[in-house]
Every structure is written in structure tokens, then in C-alpha cells.
Ligand SMILES: [Ca+2]
């Protein structure tokens with residue numbers, strides 16, 4: 001499930017920095033364009049891509065058309081505090097950039113920075129970043145019983161030939177049907193530079209920067225981003241959707257990815273759902289609250305003589321079929337110390353694995 005890290009060729013910060021400093025010093029107050037402060041890339045949005053691009057001050061940023069837009073804190077200097085200012089605003093409840101923001105306008109403060117060729121046409125609406133289907137966010141849905149707390153995984157797949165420097169997203173749920181109880185960073189995020197995961201009313205958001213200076217970035221693979229735990233409030237038979245959204249947080253965190261130095265693009269998303277199922281305990285087939293010799297005996301008897309209301313409970317090896325192998329598996333666990341039946345066994349719950357067996361009724365659980 002792990003993706004790969006790609007090491008980029010080293011850049012030459014100490015060569016570029018003095019050159020950039022010279023450019024900054026030598027740049028007189030030139031013809032000024034209207035711009036949106038923070039939109040360093042000039043694509044009309046102030047988003048994660050701008051922040052990543054601004055981190056490149058001391059490497060090779062490529063052509064900059066509007067230094068004023070990159071001066072996020074409007075102190076007349078374009079330097080590292082600017083992307084940090086933007087980071088705090090976008091994800092850390094910091095204050096918005098000074099005017100002109102969020103709409104285009106001239107720079108109200110006189111400084112030596114220039115804005116000669118801002119790329120976005122200020123007469124047109126703020127564009128949505130283009131869709132790139134080579135990046136796919138998905139939610140692994142599953143079944144949960146009423147009252148049970150279940151994990152839901154969010155992952156990002158990056159297709160062959162693509163790379164990623166940063167990403168952000170929001171996941172919304174119906175708060176009358178699910179209660180968010182915990183947000184756990186995913187295994188793929190253990191060694192990245194920066195991450196934030198925040199709960200909001202009706203959902204949560206996450207933002208991840210793999211490497212500020214892109215000393216390593218992600219390439220093709222599947223990356224485990226977050227495990228969210230929800231308590232199921234709905235009733236048996238409900239299907240509760242979990243959707244990627246752009247509306248949670250202030251300012252709202254958008255579902256985006258930033259390939260290398262940006263700009264950001266809009267990824268594909270595959271929503272998930274929680275299906276509310278009947279609670280049972282696997283292998284307690286006689287539903288007396290304990291798992292003992294009575295269960296394999298009843299299981300074998302039942303194979304020929306009864307029609308169980310909860311086939312999932314009889315599927316001791318959780319292979320999606322109910323047959324004599326289940327009684328043998330259970331006898332092995334009880335008497336020869338082989339592997340325990342998969343969850344739910346220690347407490348009542350729904351079947352975490354999808355199969356064709358069902359559980360319509362189970363009296364042994366509340
Ligand atoms: Ca932008």
C-alpha cells in the first residue's frame with residue numbers, strides 16, 4: 001500500500017539566492033497591474049499551489065510576473081515569511097492577506113516590488129483549477145452496526161508518470177447519522193514535512209505537504225492519508241454517504257493536489273459510504289454470549305437442519321461462504337490454538353469485510 005518517494009535533482013540555492021536578491025534590489029517601481037495578493041502563480045486562485053511555489057524562493061522559481069502578488073504579508077519584501085503567512089491563513093486560522101484580496105485591485109501600499117504581467121484576467125471570475133484524473137482520492141466505505149465505532153480510510157492514488165508535492169481535501173458526512181470520534185494520520189504521512197487534520201461541523205479537512213523544498217516528493221503509488229473513526233448513529237438499512245467537498249473550514253479547504261511546484265489541479269474523487277448492518281459476534285452461532293464447544297456443534301447441526309438468520313456469524317473463517325470449513329476452523333481455534341475468527345468476535349459489530357453473506361437478525365447482541 002505504500003507509494004514511492006522520488007528524489008529530485010539537487011538545486012543550487014546559494015547561486016540563485018544572490019541573483020534573486022539582485023533582481024529584487026534592482027527592480028524599480030515599474031508599470032503596475034491589478035492583482036490578487038497571495039496569487040503568486042497568477043492563475044486567479046489563492047491556494048495551496050501558490051504556497052508551494054513561494055517556498056521555491058531560494059531554488060529556481062522560474063519567471064515571476066507579479067512580485068506584489070507573492071508578497072503575501074505586504075511588507076514590501078518577497079521572502080520566506082510570505083509562504084508561511086499564506087500557510088497560516090489557508091490552514092491555521094491566520095488573518096487573510098492585505099488588500100487587494102480576495103478580489104483584484106492595485107497595490108495600496110508603495111513599495112519597490114513590481115507587478116508587470118499578472119497572468120489572470122481580472123475581468124473574469126476566479127477559475128476552478130483544471131481536472132486531472134491521474135490523481136484519485138477515494139474513501140473505503142464499510143459496514144457498521146448502530147452504536148459501533150468503525151474506521152474509514154482515505155487514500156490517494158497517483159498514476160504512473162505523475163508526482164505530488166502537496167494535497168488538501170475535505171470529507172463531509174451527515175452528523176445525524178455519523179459522529180466523528182477520531183482522526184488518525186495515515187501510514188504514508190509519517191515522514192512528510194507538514195500535515196494538518198481538522199474536525200469541523202459536518203466533516204473534517206486535511207492538508208499535507210510532502211516536502212517544502214521538494215527534496216523528496218511522491219510519485220506513482222497509493223498513499224494512505226487518514227483513518228477517520230465514526231460512531232454509527234443511523235439505523236439498520238441506512239446507507240450514509242461520505243463525500244469529498246470544498247466547503248469545510250474558514251477559509252474552506254479545497255480538494256486539490258499540487259504536482260511539483262504547482263499550480264494546483266482538481267483530482268478525481270471516489271466517495272464512500274457506511275452501510276448500517278445488524279450487530280453480531282462471529283462464531284457465537286448459538287448466540288449465548290460465549291464461544292465454546294457448543295458453537296461448532298451447533299454450526300455442524302445447523303448446516304443440515306436450520307436456516308440461520310445471521311449467516312455472517314456462521315462464517316467463522318470470514319471467507320464469504322458458510323460450509324463445514326467454518327466448524328473445522330472454529331474447532332481449531334478452540335482446541336489447537338490456531339488463529340481466532342476475524343472481528344467482530346470480542347464485541348458485537350457489523351461485518352467489516354464485504355461478502356455475499358448477510359445478517360438479518362441476531363438475538364445475541366443488543
Ligand atoms: Ca494561485
Ligand SMILES: [Ca+2]
Nearest residue numbers: 071073075077
Ligand atoms: Ca513579504
Ligand SMILES: [Ca+2]
Nearest residue numbers: 284288290291
Ligand atoms: Ca456460543
Ligand SMILES: [Ca+2]
Nearest residue numbers: 315317319321
Ligand atoms: Ca466460511
